[in-house]
Amino acid sequence: MSTLDFKGKQFVYSHHLGVPFREMGVSLVISTDAHATGDLDSMRFGVAVARRGWCEAKDILNTRPVEEFLSFLHRGA
DSSP states (O other), rough: OOOEEEOOOOOOGGGGGGHHHHHOOOOEEEEEEEEEEGGGGGHHHHHHHHHTOOOOOBBGGGSOOOOHHHHHHHHHH
């Protein structure tokens, strides 16, 4: 699992990597690493970068139903 981690303006992901990751079947997670509710506003930056990398909701693990998300985590994948 790779992470689109957006805290402030320090991006840990390049949208150019989205297509190769997606084509390899890697599940991505968009995260703000929020420590306060005000930090959740940064999620829009993660979504924008994922879209620029041609990622769709099906490519982003934390857009899936909670049962599917938890199943993925319990598999240890």
